[in-house]
Amino acid sequence: MKWLYVLLVCILDILLAACLAWIGEEGSQLLTFGIALTVLWLLPLPIGIWALIRYWALYHLVMKKRMARAYSVQFHRFDFPRADAFFDADQYLSHIMDDEETPKNAKLKAAALVGELAAYREMHPFTVGFAASLAFQDAMANFRPDARPLSPDATEPMELFSVR
Secondary structure: OHHHHHHHHHHHHHHHHHHHHHHOOHHHHHHHHHHHHHHHHHOHHHHHHHHHHHHHHHHHHHHHHHHHHHHHHHHHHOOOOOOOOOOOHHHHHHHHHHOOOOOHHHHHHHHHHHHHHHHHHHHOOOOHHHHHHHHHHHHHHHOOOOOOOOOOOOOOOOHHHOOO
């Protein structure tokens, strides 16, 4: 499906470049076609690279702690078990869903978190998908079931990352 999208975008770019070349002067139509196609295909590259740089700078400055804290609050709210013995989020959440002693609401929340992380990885693999996995790993590493991360009046996680 992605290749079909790329093919259609390329065809539309070639058609636009051909239209611009057709409008251009008589002797420079091939040059106009080449310049238009070069701009259409190469201009998004530096824009995308700059967007990635901005995202990851903001992630490390602000978002990582907030995302990890939101996951940590959810761990406490649903009484998740310790995460010390697990390497990654998928293994940890699978253990929670398969464990017989885990409460039902914790199992449901673990399933929701599996879906949330999978959706982030699918929709935005180089930004939010990777960032959410890193923040989840950080929350797992710092999670202690007996210690509460927030004061009693501040128990709500950020609404952006809340799955109920």
